[in-house]
Amino acid sequence: MEISSLLSMARALLPVLPLVKKWLIFGSFFSLPDDKQSEAIKYINESLNETEPLKKYQQELTLAGYGLGRNRALAEYALRFYLRSPSKHKGFVRALFSIKSLYEFQNSELRLRKGPAWFAGLLMLMTTALFMSAIPLWNHTALMTHKVLIVACVVILALQYGFIGITIVINYARLRRRLNAFNFFITLYRLKRMTRMKEQK
16 A cells, blocks of 8 residues: 555656756866867857757757757857856856756846746645655555565655755755846957947948
């Protein structure tokens, strides 16, 4: 009975896993070896923002392969922002490259979404509920082997969801902390680039 109950609980929690995949990417540009980072930067310098659908899709795949997200302009702005002060901006840029769907980038402006905060809160509630259920499961399970199996599975699930929830919260906070500075940097960079282009004409 206990094993079947555990399987039912696991099946109830499995629908959350696709959402986790949607929100998080474990590994980004900063996880690459130096030669791959150099290759990625070279690609950014030599490429343009593609608009033709097939070429744009190819570019998105290439950028994703380098851990730079799927938007070439955003990737360039983020790397330039990082290089202005690596020690201060690395956390922000790492969060930008590592987490999907925390933000939207339109009209050269980065905006944070509210959905991830709710999702992180849900994961933390699930973590608390799982930890609280571990004690009664232990007390009401007869066989020791079943006790260990059930409680171990519950604790593992709780730790996983807790880790994911905390990861989202920390990186969301990193993005919010530097958001205005990043958008201001983009504005200044675009103005300087437009001025240079006018001078060249």
